[in-house]
Every structure is written in C-alpha cells, then in structure tokens.
Amino acid sequence: MARRIHIRGRVQGVGFRPFVHQLAQALGLSGWVRNAGDGVQIHLEGVAEAFLQRLRAELPPAARIDALDVAELPELDTEGFRILESEEGESGVGEIAPDLALCPDCRVEVAGTGRRHGYPFTSCAHCGPRFTIIDSLPYDRPRTAMAPFALCPECASEYADPVDRRHHAQTIACPECGPRYWLEQGGQRADEDVIERAAELIRQGGIVAIKGIGGFHLACDAGNEAAVAELRRRKHRVRKPLALMARDLEQLRHYAGVGEEEARLLASAAAPVVLLPARGGLAGNIAPGMQSLGFMLPYTPLHQRLMDGLERPMVLTSANRSGEPQCIDNEEAQGELAGVADAWLMHERPILRRLDDSVLRVADGRPRIIRRARGYVPESLPLPEGFESAPSLLAMGGDLKNAFCLLGDGRAVLSAPQGDMQGVAVQRAQREALADYQALFGHQPVAVAVDGHPDYHATRIGREMGLPIIEVQHHHAHLAAVMIEHGLPLDGPPLLGICLDGIGLGSDGALWGGEFLGVDYRSCERLAHFDAVPLPGGEQAMREPWRNLVAHLNQALGWRGVEVCCGDRQGLDFIRLMLERGINSPPASSAGRLFDAVAALLGQAPERQDFEGEAAMALEALAAPYMGDERIFDYGCDMDVDGVIRWRLLWRGLINDTVAGLELGLCAARFHHTLIATLTRAAHSLSEEGDTILLSGGVMQNRILLEGLSRALRDSGRQVLSPSAYPANDGGLALGQAVVAVAIMQGKQSPAQ
Numbered sequence: 001m002a003r004r005i006h007i008r009g010r011v012q013g014v015g016f017r018p019f020v021h022q023l024a025q026a027l028g029l030s031g032w033v034r035n036a037g038d039g040v041q042i043h044l045e046g047v048a049e050a051f052l053q054r055l056r057a058e059l060p061p062a063a064r065i066d067a068l069d070v071a072e073l074p075e076l077d078t079e080g081f082r083i084l085e086s087e088e089g090e091s092g093v094g095e096i097a098p099d100l101a102l103c104p105d106c107r108v109e110v111a112g113t114g115r116r117h118g119y120p121f122t123s124c125a126h127c128g129p130r131f132t133i134i135d136s137l138p139y140d141r142p143r144t145a146m147a148p149f150a151l152c153p154e155c156a157s158e159y160a161d162p163v164d165r166r167h168h169a170q171t172i173a174c175p176e177c178g179p180r181y182w183l184e185q186g187g188q189r190a191d192e193d194v195i196e197r198a199a200e201l202i203r204q205g206g207i208v209a210i211k212g213i214g215g216f217h218l219a220c221d222a223g224n225e226a227a228v229a230e231l232r233r234r235k236h237r238v239r240k241p242l243a244l245m246a247r248d249l250e251q252l253r254h255y256a257g258v259g260e261e262e263a264r265l266l267a268s269a270a271a272p273v274v275l276l277p278a279r280g281g282l283a284g285n286i287a288p289g290m291q292s293l294g295f296m297l298p299y300t301p302l303h304q305r306l307m308d309g310l311e312r313p314m315v316l317t318s319a320n321r322s323g324e325p326q327c328i329d330n331e332e333a334q335g336e337l338a339g340v341a342d343a344w345l346m347h348e349r350p351i352l353r354r355l356d357d358s359v360l361r362v363a364d365g366r367p368r369i370i371r372r373a374r375g376y377v378p379e380s381l382p383l384p385e386g387f388e389s390a391p392s393l394l395a396m397g398g399d400l401k402n403a404f405c406l407l408g409d410g411r412a413v414l415s416a417p418q419g420d421m422q423g424v425a426v427q428r429a430q431r432e433a434l435a436d437y438q439a440l441f442g443h444q445p446v447a448v449a450v451d452g453h454p455d456y457h458a459t460r461i462g463r464e465m466g467l468p469i470i471e472v473q474h475h476h477a478h479l480a481a482v483m484i485e486h487g488l489p490l491d492g493p494p495l496l497g498i499c500l501d502g503i504g505l506g507s508d509g510a511l512w513g514g515e516f517l518g519v520d521y522r523s524c525e526r527l528a529h530f531d532a533v534p535l536p537g538g539e540q541a542m543r544e545p546w547r548n549l550v551a552h553l554n555q556a557l558g559w560r561g562v563e564v565c566c567g568d569r570q571g572l573d574f575i576r577l578m579l580e581r582g583i584n585s586p587p588a589s590s591a592g593r594l595f596d597a598v599a600a601l602l603g604q605a606p607e608r609q610d611f612e613g614e615a616a617m618a619l620e621a622l623a624a625p626y627m628g629d630e631r632i633f634d635y636g637c638d639m640d641v642d643g644v645i646r647w648r649l650l651w652r653g654l655i656n657d658t659v660a661g662l663e664l665g666l667c668a669a670r671f672h673h674t675l676i677a678t679l680t681r682a683a684h685s686l687s688e689e690g691d692t693i694l695l696s697g698g699v700m701q702n703r704i705l706l707e708g709l710s711r712a713l714r715d716s717g718r719q720v721l722s723p724s725a726y727p728a729n730d731g732g733l734a735l736g737q738a739v740v741a742v743a744i745m746q747g748k749q750s751p752a753q
C-alpha cells in the first residue's frame with residue numbers, strides 16, 4: 001500500500017519539503033512531496049509508521065502542523081523520493097509563513113569568509129522574508145519578489161542539493177545573483193561599502209532611511225540626544241517613544257533589564273520590539289516620561305552589519321510622516337522623506353506588503369502583543385470546536401490601530417496593523433490591503449462584521465461592500481477575541497468578562513469603556529459598569545486629559561472639588577457651562593478617561609496627548625516603583641446595588657493625599673491598588689469560585705493592573721483568561737468581531753438554540 005498524506009499548518013516556506021525529503025530518504029521510502037495551495041501533499045511508498053512519528057518529532061523550527069490526513073492508495077511504484085513542482089489551483093485561506101529573522105547558521109555564514117561574507121540578503125530554508133515578498137500562492141520563487149533574480153550556478157546547485165540548508169529555499173541568493181544595496185545622498189549614488197558609509201553617517205549624528213523587510217525605517221544614533229531631537233522635529237513626532245535596535249543581548253543589557261522570557265522573545269524568529277525597563281545611558285528623549293524602552297535585535301544581515309559598525313544602539317523607527325502609512329517603495333520613500341532623511345540605504349527588491357515591526361511586553365509571566373505585525377502576521381489561528389462550518393467572513397476592526405480579519409476554512413487571519421483610520425492616506429492603504437489579502441488568500445466573504453459605531457471609517461468601508469452586515473458591540477468583540485485565542489468552544493457557557501477600554505459604543509447607544517459583561521460568542525449582557533462621566537468637548541476630551549479631570553471632580557465632589565484642584569485654569573467657566581447644560585459632553589463609562597483624569601491630577605498628563613494612552617502610560621510608570629510600598633491602601637470604592645461603580649471615595653482620598661503633600665508616586669500606586677481592589681470585589685459578587693473570568697480592552701495593557709487583578713482573581717479561586725498572542729487594544733478587535741458574527745449567523749440558522 002501507498003499513502004497520500006495531506007498536511008495543513010505552517011508548512012510552506014519553512015524548509016518543510018527538504019525536511020520531508022531527507023526523512024523519507026533516511027527511512028528508505030520512495031514517493032514525492034509538493035506544495036499545494038492549502039498545505040503540503042506527500043506521497044509515500046513503503047512502511048510509513050516511523051515516518052509519521054519522526055515527522056512530528058523532528059519538525060523544522062518554524063514549521064507547525066495543524067491537521068494531518070492520511071489516505072491509503074494502491075502502490076504506484078515510484079522510484080526514489082523527489083520534490084515535485086507545486087500544484088496550481090484553489091488556495092483558500094492557506095498558511096503563509098511570517099517573515100523569519102536571520103537564523104544562527106546564516107549569521108555565522110555572513111560573518112565568515114565564504115562567498116556570502118557580508119552579504120545582506122543571506123537567508124535559507126529556515127530564515128528570511130516570506131509574507132512581504134509573496135505575490136501569490138503556492139509559495140515558490142516565480143511567485144515572489146525574488147523572481148527577477150535568476151540563480152547563479154552555485155546557488156542553483158545548493159537549491160537542488162537535498163542535503164543543503166538551502167534545498168528549495170525560495171529566497172536563496174548570493175552577491176553574484178541576488179539583490180544589492182546602494183546608498184543615495186545628495187543626489188549621488190554609491191555602490192561600494194554602502195553599509196559602512198551608512199554606519200558612519202549614523203555615528204556622525206545623521207539620519208538614514210533604510211529599506212528593510214516590511215518597509216523603510218529611519219535610523220540615528222540612540223546615544224545622541226541632538227540627533228534624536230532632530231529626528232523628532234523632522235518627523236513631527238513629539239513624544240511618542242521610538243524603537244531601538246541593539247547589536248546583541250550583551251550590548252542590550254547595558255541599557256535595559258532583560259528577563260529570561262524577554263531574552264527568548266528578542267532572539268525568536270519573530271524578533272519583535274520588546275519593552276524593557278530602562279537602565280539609562282542613552283539619549284533622554286527616546287521615550288520621554290516612560291521607564292521602559294522598546295528594543296529589538298538585528299533580524300537581517302544588513303541590520304547585523306550596521307550594528308557591527310556602531311558603538312551603541314540605534315533608533316530604528318518606521319519611516320513615515322506622522323499619521324501616514326510606512327513607506328515601502330524606493331521612489332515614494334525618496335519623495336516623502338525628502339527633508340527627513342540625510343541619506344537613503346536602498347535595495348532593488350520590491351516590498352510587496354507593508355509590515356511594521358511587532359511590539360510586545362511580558363506581563364504576568366506571558367508575552368503580551370501590543371502591535372502584531374512582522375514575524376507574526378499572517379499566521380492564522382485555528383478555530384475551536386463549533387466553528388467547523390463557519391462561513392467566510394470579513395471583519396473590519398475599529399478606527400484606532402485598525403486591523404481587519406479574514407475568517408474561513410476553520411481559521412482566522414488577523415491582518416497587519418493599518419494605522420489610525422482618520423487619515424485619508426491610511427484609509428486608502430487599508431482598502432488596498434483588504435484587496436491584497438483577499439486575493440492572496442482567495443478569500444470571498446459572504447458577510448461583513450463591523451463595529452456598531454456609525455462614525456468609524458472602518459465600518460463605513462465595510463458597509464460599502466454590498467454584503468450582509470453584522471454589527472458587533474465593541475466590548476463584546478474585545479472579550480470574544482480572548483475567548484477565541486484561548487480556544488473556547490462555540491457553545492460554551494456564558495462567562496464574566498471585564499473590559500477596561502477607552503471608548504466604544506454600547507448596546508444602549510451610550511459610550512462605554514469600564515464594563516462587566518456576561519458573554520458567550522453569541523450574546524453580551526451588561527452586568528455592571530463604571531459610573532458614566534461626561535466628556536466635555538467630546539473628541540477633545542480624548543486628547544486633553546485635564547478635561548476629564550474637571551468632569552470627574554465635578555461628578556464626584558461638585559464644582560467646589562474642581563476649584564480646589566484646577567481653580568487656576570483658564571476657560572473653566574466655559575467647561576462648567578458645557579457640563580451643566582450637557583453641551584457636547586456625552587457621558588461615557590470609560591476606564592481610559594478615568595486614567596487620564598487621575599494622571600492630570602498627579603501632574604502626569606500633557607496639555608494635549610501626542611498619542612493614545614500617553615497620560616495613562618505615564619501614570620503607570622509613576623506608580624510602578626511604589627507598588628510594593630507598605631503605605632499603599634485602598635480608598636474603598638464599591639459597586640452599588642444597581643451595578644454602578646462610583647469613584648467618589650477615590651477622588652476624595654486622592655485630593656486629601658495630594659493636598660497633604662504625599663509623594664505623587666505613592667498616590668498613583670494607591671490609585672492602581674484601589675482600582676484592582678474595587679474590580680476584584682465587584683468580580684466576586686458577579687461570579688462564583690471556579691468560574692473563568694475574561695480580561696481585555698486597551699487599559700488592560702497596563703501591567704500593574706493586569707498582574708494585580710489576575711493575581712487577586714486567581715487567589716480567590718477564579719481562572720483568568722487574558723490576551724497574549726493578540727492585542728488587548730483595538731488592534732485585536734476584528735478577531736473578536738469575526739467570531740461573534742459567525743455565532744450570530746449560526747444562531748439564526750439553527751432556531752432550536
């Protein structure tokens with residue numbers, strides 16, 4: 001008998017076929033292996049048991065098997081074992097490997113004296129770009145951005161050699177036949193020693209635009225405060241933290257604290273930016289007001305060589321004008337970055353898909369993705385029990401940190417972040433990305449899931465598609481994303497979810513964001529919530545934290561409270577009028593705005609925020625060193641019988657403490673502690689021992705809050721599920737929208753439920 005094995009999972013572009021080839025030969029089996037649109041097919045003749053065992057046990061590092069089907073066939077008498085050309089044809093939502101960081105073998109090779117010495121495009125079957133160079137599936141060189149680079153004889157023989165690390169590596173290249181870098185500066189082009197020249201420019205305080213894997217970056221010396229200030233000035237980026245690259249872990253440890261889990265993530269094939277506690281020694285304007293720095297390690301030979309030419313870390317931030325998408329095209333980069341960069345280090349291989357660096361931090365012992373992009377996208381999430389017959393769906397996401405989601409064939413693919421949808425350029429890029437993903441994955445949705453907020457651009461674009469629309473409540477989507485990430489089945493029991501967020505539209509038409517919800521995939525019931533406080537000036541209150549301070553004080557303590565804390569502020573009378581008459585002051589039960597208000601009271605909030613969450617992040621940083629202080633106590637807020645959590649005692653306590661001259665850090669710590677204690681008490685009254693509680697929403701990115709609340713709930717016998725591989729912020733919204741929409745559609749089809 002022969003066997004036909006069909007494998008789905010991450011099996012294309014990760015050295016899987018060469019691995020199968022070697023394994024079959026080692027076991028003396030004949031047959032073939034080939035890429036199919038949705039995975040890999042293997043034909044085996046001979047006794048296959050050992051093969052199947054070792055296939056799973058010895059899988060290449062970046063490969064993953066989701067499903068493996070074996071069918072028995074009559075023998076075909078094939079001779080030997082071969083790798084066949086790919087099968088053309090239907091693709092469906094197949095699995096495409098994410099871009100993989102430079103592997104240890106290639107790193108050694110680039111540093112060595114062989115023919116790839118110093119070659120910036122060195123890669124192999126286990127490393128190199130994937131998603132950003134794939135034009136269409138199946139993954140083979142003619143359908144990638146490497147197609148124009150015909151293999152030289154030496155590369156061709158490595159490619160054909162079954163025992164070579166580059167056997168069937170589609171990104172194979174060398175200085176003889178592959179793409180090259182050049183440097184443009186002041187209208188002049190240099191082709192020799194260009195990486196050394198770029199490093200020299202950075203050492204001298206210059207700003208260099210560098211074409212990487214998923215887009216252009218801007219680089220400068222991270223130890224040079226003037227260079228960083230100039231970069232901020234040219235890029236119109238006021239205070240938002242800048243990402244850094246260090247040469248290696250050893251250098252990184254001079255500037256930041258690195259735990260075991262962080263070290264593992266930094267060195268992983270995804271090579272994300274990891275937020276680490278800063279130790280000083282670099283320019284003070286890299287992340288003003290923050291106590292952490294975002295570091296990554298070199299993930300291409302180019303980055304490695306640049307870092308080898310520098311004495312200290314460099315700033316490496318995505319190259320775009322503020323609010324615009326990252327540049328990916330050479331001419332576009334030269335135009336857009338004129339006056340921003342001093343020189344351009346570019347190459348001739350097109351970037352087919354924009355993909356920023358990923359950002360994460362470790363909290364409560366697990367990685368927490370903040371921005372899920374290079375190294376993770378487009379890895380798919382296999383859907384759990386009950387979703388087997390889910391139709392193809394598109395979910396549009398939110399307007400901040402927009403990402404969309406394709407669901408179909410029992411899996412969900414969350415797109416790369418598209419940016420904030422207020423900008424017309426981002427909207428255009430998002431439409432292009434939608435079309436691109438749908439073509440690449442052969443995805444044809446039968447319905448579109450959107451947020452209920454009528455003003456979201458993402459919702460409007462979704463409605464324009466002319467397909468049936470399913471509205472999903474904002475915080476329901478946040479919590480459903482956690483449920484699906486943790487593999488909860490479609491028909492599980494309702495759970496308690498705590499969603500602490502900025503602003504989202506509630507099912508009653510009001511603005512929500514501090515919510516206790518009873519949720520399953522299909523439905524969502526509001527059980528308790530933060531007291532609703534007006535947003536004086538609406539949109540303006542999102543950007544200006546002091547407005548929330550005025551509104552919170554007025555609500556908790558009356559106008560006298562406002563006068564005690566903010567009496568010297570200009571324009572207060574006008575705000576008072578707005579609040580009294582309810583002019584442009586929609587009430588919102590937002591947790592994010594509570595953080596803004598407290599940050600403003602404790603002097604941590606800028607007059608106008610430069611980016612979402614700025615004040616809240618500063619407040620967290622202020623509190624962190626005091627969280628172990630024995631003077632911490634709980635101001636004693638509680639939930640009313642009607643399920644409303646009011647913050648009057650919090651405000652009274654904070655004002656007493658600040659008037660008494662208590663350290664601001666201790667006040668910030670007492671605030672965090674009070675929040676955790678209040679949430680825990682409310683959760684206790686809404687759940688029973690042994691229950692599972694879901695946590696999500698942008699505010700849950702606060703590490704003190706996530707860790708403190710998780711610990712308190714676990715200590716009282718609750719299980720806690722929180723976001724890890726998908727963002728807690730609106731970047732993860734579309735994943736939740738997609739699965740809620742499936743549940744709603746299937747609920748309609750089966751009236752028995």
Ligand code: ZN
Pocket residue numbers: 102103104105106107122123124125126127128
């Ligand atoms: Zn490699």
Ligand code: ZN
Pocket residue numbers: 151152153154155156173174175176177178
């Ligand atoms: Zn070559």
Ligand code: FE
Pocket residue numbers: 474478501502503504697698729730
């Ligand atoms: Fe949200």
